[in-house]
Structure formats: structure tokens, C-alpha cells
């Protein structure tokens with residue numbers, strides 16, 4: 605497990621796109637029941653001089669879905685960004701045991717972005733510029749292609765694979781970034797409101813996709829306001845005014 609007292613994200617890694625997915629770390633497939641996939645202790649964070657997180661502790665176990673719940677402005681997105689390593693806590697520690705795929709709330713993409721959905725998913729399979737000791741064994745071209753197609757199918761975007769990423773809806777973009785993490789064989793998935801703006805059937809499909817990743821052993825955490833997602837999660841973290849209340 606890597607310990608990062610001040611969490612560090614290699615934003616130059618190929619998995620980290622302007623579209624908002626971040627990937628880092630090693631390739632270990634940790635068995636469930638050992639150290640958590642992510643462990644955060646006494647995390648504080650301020651925007652300028654305004655404190656928004658006050659000493660948060662979090663464990664994200666392998667093989668489970670954790671819902672991060674709480675009212676608007678409670679600090680959920682900020683916490684998830686810190687857990688993913690794209691923000692550095694003012695104090696406290698974050699440890700991650702493996703690859704993190706971060707699916708942001710509103711993946712941005714300029715209309716001129718010359719990438720198809722398949723391109724975005726393919727970027728997940730590029731070798732990140734991580735230290736040698738953290739590198740995964742290189743996949744063959746055929747294995748990479750298979751991972752990409754499987755990931756596109758899993759998130760139900762196979763039919764839209766050749767469409768420009770910028771032409772997707774917000775929810776579809778999130779699914780493309782989820783597929784990027786799946787193709788990369790990320791072991792930790794952090795999602796910011798993957799159910800926002802989706803109809804009931806799409807929310808259910810998203811829940812099923814995330815549960816399937818957890819069933820494969822991944823640690824999944826998602827920020828959500830959706831009661832059903834909270835009720836069906838294995839664990840719930842509740843924030844209020846930047847403090848963890850459950």
C-alpha cells in the first residue's frame with residue numbers, strides 16, 4: 605500500500621484526461637478482507653482560507669460499494685477528489701493500494717475534441733508514467749483490444765463507440781470514463797454522482813454496473829443523492845458541513 609501524507613496525482617499520466625478520468629498506482633489484485641483499498645485519516649481541506657473538510661476518516665474496502673451521501677455543499681465531491689488524489693489535503697493522510705479510476709461529475713469536452721468514445725476508452729490502456737515498481741505487466745495488443753471492447757459492452761456504449769466523445773450526454777460521458785477505468789483494470793472506482801440526471805432505468809443500470817465491479821473485487825465509492833443507491837450500497841459515508849456523521 606502506498607502512503608501519501610499529501611496525496612499526489614500524476615496528472616500527466618495518460619489515464620488522466622482533460623475529460624476528467626484519473627488513474628494511478630499499481631496493478632495488484634488485492635483479495636477482499638485485507639487492508640482497505642483506500643484509507644484516509646484525519647483529512648482536512650480548505651478552499652483558500654475556508655475550511656470545508658474537518659478531520660475525515662474513511663476506509664474503502666475491496667469488493668464493496670460505498671455511497672457517499674449528504675446535503676449539497678457537505679464536501680462529498682471534495683472528499684472524493686482527495687481520495688482519488690486530484691486534490692491534496694491540507695493535512696491528514698490518504699493511502700491507496702491500487703489503480704484509481706475517477707469519474708467526475710460533469711466530464712468536460714470541447715466540441716472540437718477529436719476523440720471518439722473508443723479513443724477515450726483506449727486511453728485507459730496506455731501505460732501510465734508510474735514508477736517501474738508500480739507498473740502493470742504490458743498487455744498484448746490483442747488483450748488490450750479485448751479489454752476495450754469488453755469495457756464498452758459493460759457500460760453499454762458499444763453502439764456509440766465511433767461517436768465523438770464530445771457528442772455524448774453527460775451520463776454517457778461518465779459511462780465512457782467508467783469504461784476507461786474498466787479497460788485499464790483499475791481496482792478502485794470513485795464516481796461523483798453517476799446517477800445525476802438519469803432516468804430510473806438508467807440509474808438501475810448504473811447501480812448494477814457498479815455492483816458488478818465490486819463483485820469482481822473492486823472497491824467502489826460513489827457520491828450520490830439517490831435514495832435507492834444509498835439503500836442498496838454496502839456501506840454509507842454521510843457528510844454534513846464537512847464532518848463525517850456516519
Ligand SMILES: Nc1ncnc2c1ncn2[C@@H]1O[C@H](COP(=O)(O)OP(=O)(O)OP(=O)(O)O)[C@@H](O)[C@H]1O
Nearest residue numbers: 651652656674675676677678679680681682683827
Ligand atoms: N472551487 C471551489 N472554490 C471555493 N469553494 C469551493 C469550491 N468547490 C467547492 N467549494 C465549497 O466547498 C464546499 C464543499 O463543496 P463540495 O462540492 O465538495 O460539496 P458537495 O457535498 O459535493 O455538494 P453537492 O452535493 O452540491 O455536489 C462547499 O461549501 C462549496 O461551496
